[in-house]
Amino acid sequence: MSIPVSTYRLQITSAFDLDAAAGVLDYVSRLGADWLYLSPLLTAEEGSDHGYDVIDHGSIDPARGGPEALARLSERVAAAGRGILVDIVPNHVGVNTPHSNAWWWELLREGQGSRYAEAFDVDWPAGNGRLLLPVLGDGETELDRLTVVGDELHYYDNRFPIAPGTANDGAPAAVVHDRQHYELVNWRRADADLNYRRFFAVNTLAGVRVEVPWVFDESHREILRWVHTGQVQGLRVDHPDGLADPAGYLDRLHAAMPDGYLLVEKILEGREQLPSSWSTDGTTGYDALADFDRVLVDPAGQDALDALEATLQDGAVSWAELVYTSKRAIADGILQSEVRRLDRLIPEVADSADALAELIAWFPVYRSYLPVGRPELDTAVRLARQRRPDLDATITALLPYLTDPTHPAAVRFQQTSGMVMAKGVEDTAYYRYSRLTSLNEVGADPSEFAVSVDEFHRRQQTRLAVAPASQTTLSTHDTKRGEDVRARISVLAEIPDEWAGLLAELRALAPLGDAPFENLLWQAIVGSWPASTDRLIGYAEKASREANLSTTWTAPNEDFEDRMRALVRALADDGPLARTVASFVDRVEQAGWSNSLSLKLIQLTAPGVPDVYQGSELWEMSLVDPDNRRPVDYTVRRDFLDRVQAGWLPPIDETGAAKLLVTTSALRLRRDRPELFGRHAPVEAFGPAAAHVVAYDRGGAVTVATRLPVALARTGWGDTTIMLAGHDWQDALTGARFDGGQVRLADLLSRYPVALLIPASAAESPPHPPHLSLSRRSPRA
Known part of the structure; x- marks a missing residue:
């Protein structure tokens, strides 16, 4: 059973298909990455750039190259001694164009009598025996716009099937509609009345029940063919928390691919660990991302940034309270239909929706996996009773149902809590809390401001012991800000008073009247500068609507959004706004680059399987998607790689070539010298600037990274040293050699803010062949 040493994530689209991926394989291999990591490949909705809206489980998307292209790619990957990891989507399918999804089309045509009624999670009684489809506009006579075309009902460009024998009498379209197994309703009814499970609040992604054996078989037959024919060596499971039985699903998937590498996209809250019973090699690494970011944040800046946030929010902000209010609003709003369905599953407890929503709003993690996770439910019960003592009797009555793993309500509660967490926290609270937005990242807790170096080492040792095959990551298609945007924003913790002054100046030049959002927006602008006007407008519109305060998705505030767009457009002119921003970016840019190089080296050398997101x-x-799925220019990257491998030591500048040097050096060393990465031991620093270094020995390879570069620039390293073993060392980045023993950081880090040291004897010996190690799975595997 093999695991990758590292992965390189590629977004496979119609514009960058599987043959294009084959075209960059040589570059990725020379960069030093081990396996390719591909976004979903099954046939998706036409025009989909992400692939999470699968419409046909039985075929590779022709727009992405089809089966022939995967065969060609896998042959080249195998010849290069690499592997392929593919993202799969078991929780939901795309239903935006019903005629393109055979399962959904038959369900609409045949209703409860359809074979596929068992595949979808539909509450038929709640729709009076019909499936509610929220597609109609706001007009009172929208059904008059229906037309019968052959054996279909058409509503504008939307097509729906007609059940056999229900239109033979030539009845008007509206009458024919009333005879169908579905009912077209106003789009606004989805929030409260939807009667099919979906992905979060996306009406066009309908949940499927992979816990049903034949549904698993038919939805995974093509995927497992890739594994069994050796075309694919690993799978990444998207959103397992949406499934009725994640552990059972993983058991079945592992049984079908016992020698494969199996990851789950699982968001862990705080110190939460993956259930030890899961048959998986680990997570996709958001938990690691949070630790890597925070060890580079200056804890001394917290009080000042807390005070600024309190001023902007008109009072001190409690992250826990903000999470609660955001989640409760989601449970009462766009996901109310899910709470009402839970209520219907427990008819023995009258009027339980309010209590259920309260429990979900206080649930401290994404979900439980009963009987695992019962303490989290107990926490939610305690907090809900404290907040709403009037609900105590109802909560008490609900508990026998919610704690019984076999009860449908308990299963559904577990599926629902994760939805509300994702929408309430990641897609709402993250956009309302502006203290230091580099901390507002998927899988992270913004209330944790910084991590000490000692705590960082402890967490890496835990990861090595508990989940050594888990991925680590810095950027993905889901991150709210790219890794280097976050690295620059984190500099603000070192100069909080300067930031407060700049923010006041910017707000005076371009007021929006929403102070926390202005703080969040200006951090994004400074962090990504110089981003294009279109990119920044796209971000500003999405961020402001997700915050759901000054404007919303369903009722945009045109005046606010016009002023917001005008603010962004003004940055394109050489006026006071642009000059103010540019001047501040000049102030933080070098420190941001230092953070970036440290962040990258730490991620690539820390315990786990590092993933490099395309182009990073x-x-x-x-910024947030779709900005993070923009095309990557591999021509310039090839050129830089050629020059680096020819001995070029690039400057730290706007090209980012220095980051490519760090990336390729670390990836190649991990791949070619795995024996140097078997442990995680802190390397202590001594001297006046000891707080400015993170250093650790991975078993021969020693990482040295700078932290808090603004303060360091004022004092320098001075006589600060680290203690190494007494043999000679070589920096894998620069080739510079150093004597062992006490090593002065001023010498070691004279060119770059990072160093990757290896024994000089290892540098002189030929590399070992790529290392294949045994997967470490749970006992039940």
Whole structure:
């Protein structure tokens, strides 16, 4: 059973298909990455750039190259001695165009009599025996716009099937509609009345029940064919928390691919660990991302930034309270239909929706996996009773149902809590809390401001012991800000008073009247500068609507949004706004680059399987999707790689070539010298600037990274040293040699803020062949 040493994530689209991926394999291999990591490949909705809206489980998307292209790619990957990891989507399918999804089309045509009624999670009684489809506009006579076309009902460009024998009498379209197994309703009814499970609040992604054996078989037959024919060596499971039985699903998937590498996209809250019973090699690494970011944040800046946030929010902000209010609003709003469905599953307890929503709002993690996770439910019960003592009797009555793993309500509660967490925290609270937005990242807790170096080492040792095959990551298609945007924003913790002054100046020049959002927006602008106007407008619109305060998705505030867009457009002119921003970026840019190089080296050398998101070997200045799925220019990256491998030591500048040097040096060393990465031991620093270094020995390879560069620039390293073993050392980045023993950081880090040291004897000996190690799975595997 093999695991990758590292992965390189590629977004496979119609514009960058599987043959294009084959075209960059040589570059990725020379960069030093081990396996390719591909976004979903099954046939998706036409025009989908992400692939999470699968419409046909039986085929590779022709737009992404089809089966022939995967065969060609896998042959080249195998010849290069690499592997392929593919993202799969078991929780939901795309239903935006019903006629393109055979399962959904038959369900609409045949209703409860359809074979596929068992595949979808539909509450038929709640729709009076019909499936509610929220597609109609706001007009009172929208059904008059229906037309019968052959054996279909059409509503504008939307097509729906007609059940056999229900239109033979030539009845008007509206009458024919009333005879169908579905009912077209106003789009606004989805929030409260939807009667099919979906992905979060996306009406066009319908949940499927992979816990049903034949549904698993038919939805995974093509995927497992890739594994069994050796075309694919690993799978990444998207959103397992949406499934009725994640552990059972993983058991079945592992049984079908016992020698494969199996990851789950699981968000862990705080110190939460993966259930030890899961048959998986680990997570996709958001928990690691949070630790890597925070060890580079200056804890001394917290009080000043807390005070600024309190001023902007008109009072001290409690992250826990903000999470609660955001989640409760989601449970009462766009996911109310899910709470009402839970209520219907427990008819023995009257009027339980309010209590259920309260429990979900206080649930401290994404979900439980009963009987695992019962303490989290107990926590939610305690907090809900404290907040709403009037609900005590109802909560008490609900507990026998919610704690019984076999009860449908308990299963559904577990599926629902994760939805509300994702929408309430990641897609709402993250956009309302502006203290230091580099901390507002997927899988992270913004209330944890910084991590000490000692705590950082402890967490890495835990990861090595508990989940050595888990991925680590810095940027993905889901991150709210690219890694180097976050690295620059984190500098603000070192100069909080300067930031407060700048923010006041910017707000005076371009007021929006929403102080916390202005703080969040200006951090994004400074962090990504110089981003294009279109990119920044796209971010500003999405961020402001997700915050759901000054404007919303369903009722945009045109006046606010016009002023917001005008603010962004003004940055394109050489006026006071642009000059003010540019001047401040000049102040923090070098420190941001220092953070970036430290962040990258730490991620690539820390315990776990590091993933490099496409193109992030240069500066990754993306904002939230779809900005982070922009095309990557591999021509410039090839050129830089050629020059680096020819001996070029690039300057630290806007090109990002220095980051490519760090990336390729670390990746190649991990791949070619795995024996140097078997442990995690802190390397202590001594001297006046000891707080400015993170250093550790991975078993021969020693990482040295700078932290808090603004303060360091004022004092320098002075006589600060680290203690190494007494043999000679070589920096894998620069080739510079150093004597062992006490090593002065001023000498070691004279060119770059990072160093990757290896024994000089190892540098002189030929590399070992790529290392294949045994997967470490749970006992039940």
